Amino acid sequence: xxxxxxxxxxxxxxxxxxxxxxxxxxxxxxxxxxxxxxxxxxxxxxxxxxxxxxxxxxxxxxxxxxxxxxxxxxxxxxxxxxxxxxxxxxxxxxxxxxxxxxxxxxxxxxxxxxxxxxxxxxxxxxxxxxxxxxxxxxxxxxxxxxxxxxxxxxxxxxxxxxxxxxxxxxxxxxxxxxxxxxxxxxxxxxxxxxxxxxxxxxxxxxxxxxxxxxxxxxxxxxxxxxxxxxxxxxxxxxxxxxxxxxxxxxxxxxxxxxxxxxxxxxxxxxxxxxxxxxxxxxxxxxxxxxxxxxxxxxxxxxxxxxxxxxxxxxxxxxxxxxxxxxxxxxxxxxxxxxxxxxxxxxxxxxxxxxxxxxxxxxxxxxxxxxxxxxxxxxxxxxxxxxxxxxxxxxxxxxx
Amino acid sequence: xxxxxxxxxxxxxxxxxxxxxxxxxxxxxxxxxxxxxxxxxxxxxxxxxxxxxxxxxxxxxxxxxxxxxxxxxxxxxxxxxxxxxxxxxxxxxxxxxxxxxxxxxxxxxxxxxxxxxxxxxxxxxxxxxxxxxxxxxxxxxx
Numbered sequence: 001x002x003x004x005x006x007x008x009x010x011x012x013x014x015x016x017x018x019x020x021x022x023x024x025x026x027x028x029x030x031x032x033x034x035x036x037x038x039x040x041x042x043x044x045x046x047x048x049x050x051x052x053x054x055x056x057x058x059x060x061x062x063x064x065x066x067x068x069x070x071x072x073x074x075x076x077x078x079x080x081x082x083x084x085x086x087x088x089x090x091x092x093x094x095x096x097x098x099x100x101x102x103x104x105x106x107x108x109x110x111x112x113x114x115x116x117x118x119x120x121x122x123x124x125x126x127x128x129x130x131x132x133x134x135x136x137x138x139x140x141x142x143x144x145x146x147x148x149x150x151x152x153x154x155x156x157x158x159x160x161x162x163x164x165x166x167x168x169x170x171x172x173x174x175x176x177x178x179x180x181x182x183x184x185x186x187x188x189x190x191x192x193x194x195x196x197x198x199x200x201x202x203x204x205x206x207x208x209x210x211x212x213x214x215x216x217x218x219x220x221x222x223x224x225x226x227x228x229x230x231x232x233x234x235x236x237x238x239x240x241x242x243x244x245x246x247x248x249x250x251x252x253x254x255x256x257x258x259x260x261x262x263x264x265x266x267x268x269x270x271x272x273x274x275x276x277x278x279x280x281x282x283x284x285x286x287x288x289x290x291x292x293x294x295x296x297x298x299x300x301x302x303x304x305x306x307x308x309x310x311x312x313x314x315x316x317x318x319x320x321x322x323x324x325x326x327x328x329x330x331x332x333x334x335x336x337x338x339x340x341x342x343x344x345x346x347x348x349x350x351x352x353x354x355x356x357x358x359x360x361x362x363x364x365x366x367x368x369x370x371x372x373x374x375x376x377x378x379x380x381x382x383x384x385x386x387x388x389x390x391x392x393x394x395x396x397x398x399x
Numbered sequence: 400x401x402x403x404x405x406x407x408x409x410x411x412x413x414x415x416x417x418x419x420x421x422x423x424x425x426x427x428x429x430x431x432x433x434x435x436x437x438x439x440x441x442x443x444x445x446x447x448x449x450x451x452x453x454x455x456x457x458x459x460x461x462x463x464x465x466x467x468x469x470x471x472x473x474x475x476x477x478x479x480x481x482x483x484x485x486x487x488x489x490x491x492x493x494x495x496x497x498x499x500x501x502x503x504x505x506x507x508x509x510x511x512x513x514x515x516x517x518x519x520x521x522x523x524x525x526x527x528x529x530x531x532x533x534x535x536x537x538x539x540x541x
Contacts, residue, residue, distance in 0.1 A: 336464035338438055342406060342522060354438050368439045368462060397407050398465070 019348025027374030078204030143319025171327030180209030222282030226275030326375030
């Protein structure tokens with residue numbers, strides 16, 4: 001099944017370091033199908049214009065395409081309202097928006113934000129910037145959230161629970177609905193970082209229980225520099241803007257300005273129009289695919305990868321959570337992750353090495369850095385086997 | 400694939416496994432620490448300079464990839480016995496080699512083992528980190 005998906009991605013016709021491309025870094029960014037590349041190019045070649053306020057044909061078309069993407073996103077997220085979709089620069093931009101426009105205006109000094117030990121730095125630092133005190137739900141040795149601890153910590157009434165849907169480092173799929181139910185019982189709003197989730201499985205925000213959901217276009221087969229914040233209109237409409245500029249106002253005088261309603265209120269300045277158009281194409285493409293088959297394929301490759309790594313001498317998985325997307329994060333005795341990545345690179349194999357923007361999680365597992373291979377729907381069994389052969393070559397150099 | 404074998408020359412692997420001067424000095428005249436926030440690699444460097452400005456002893460500690468560890472190790476052997484201007488001139492030659500600039504390769508001795516890195520710009524910083532720490536240490540008053 002991955003071959004049919006793969007055929008839609010022109011990059012797989014290319015080589016890397018003169019070798020066939022083995023792309024195992026979809027956790028960092030996914031590759032782009034031809035339809036996404038075509039959509040962005042068609043806009044720039046055929047009807048590029050700024051949105052809103054232009055009354056000529058191209059501007060009108062750009063405006064309709066830009067705002068129309070809210071409908072596509074709303075449908076993709078399980079049928080939420082289109083006016084609850086805010087376009088941002090990415091997951092990081094979305095989380096910062098919530099920190100600045102939701103948390104900061106109403107928080108008591110030093111209020112607690114409850115995060116988890118597996119959060120990406122993007123779901124840690126924005127809360128620190130607004131002066132919040134962080135508490136972290138522990139991660140077990142299996143790489144899963146300690147749910148008993150989570151319940152206790154939610155009962156303490158933090159100002160917000162900010163949790164990742166899927167760990168970018170461990171692949172863990174967190175039980176968001178369960179956590180959100182506990183949070184709701186204690187009146188704690190919930191922000192979910194969906195960056196690593198939306199590219200792997202369908203997300204239905206009508207039943208998940210989240211108050212805020214964030215994701216990026218580029219981890220969803222779309223362009224970089226564009227992302228989404230979803231929040232219920234009741235919440236959005238109470239939030240002040242944190243960036244001022246054009247396109248977000250109602251009326252401006254030197255004495256005072258009033259603001260447009262949400263979501264426009266949060267989209268100051270000319271946005272990433274081409275990026276939003278590309279995101280629309282990406283989401284339509286994802287929805288046209290058999291995502292049940294994607295998940296089965298991902299699980300199969302994960303199983304294969306874990307079995308393969310278990311047989312490699314000196315290789316240790318950071319953890320192997322039961323519910324996970326296709327991510328293999330490991331260390332190898334005697335070989336630093338950057339050296340592993342460089343040797344694999346010489347064979348055309350792209351993986352990531354370092355802390356993957358999860359330094360607290362690495363500290364939790366007592367390691368400085370790890371090597372990470374992460375899958376997409378275009379990843380093949382042959383890719384995983386190539387990784388195994390590459391790691392044998394690493395051992396030959398360092399063993 | 401030949402290019403990576405160049406990066407991981409036997410000499411580099413050997414210094415990674417058995418780093419030279421991997422120690423702290425009891426009474427260093429100069430000290431500095433460096434960290435690469437992108438990969439988390441860390442180097443701590445101690446130096447002893449005599450009255451003539453000659454580096455009489457040097458020790459390093461830290462953790463990092465094979466390239467950074469071997470580079471630290473080979474740097475310590477290369478600069479021991481050199482004056483400060485000599486050591487800094489050696490860094491200039493080393494840096495020139497890694498960035499593909501012309502320079503005196505003969506002056507580099509065993510450090511030419513890192514020449515293959517020039518085609519991997521993302522890894523050049525691994526080899527230069529110890530040298531930047533050296534520069535930092537020398538710029539501080541003892």
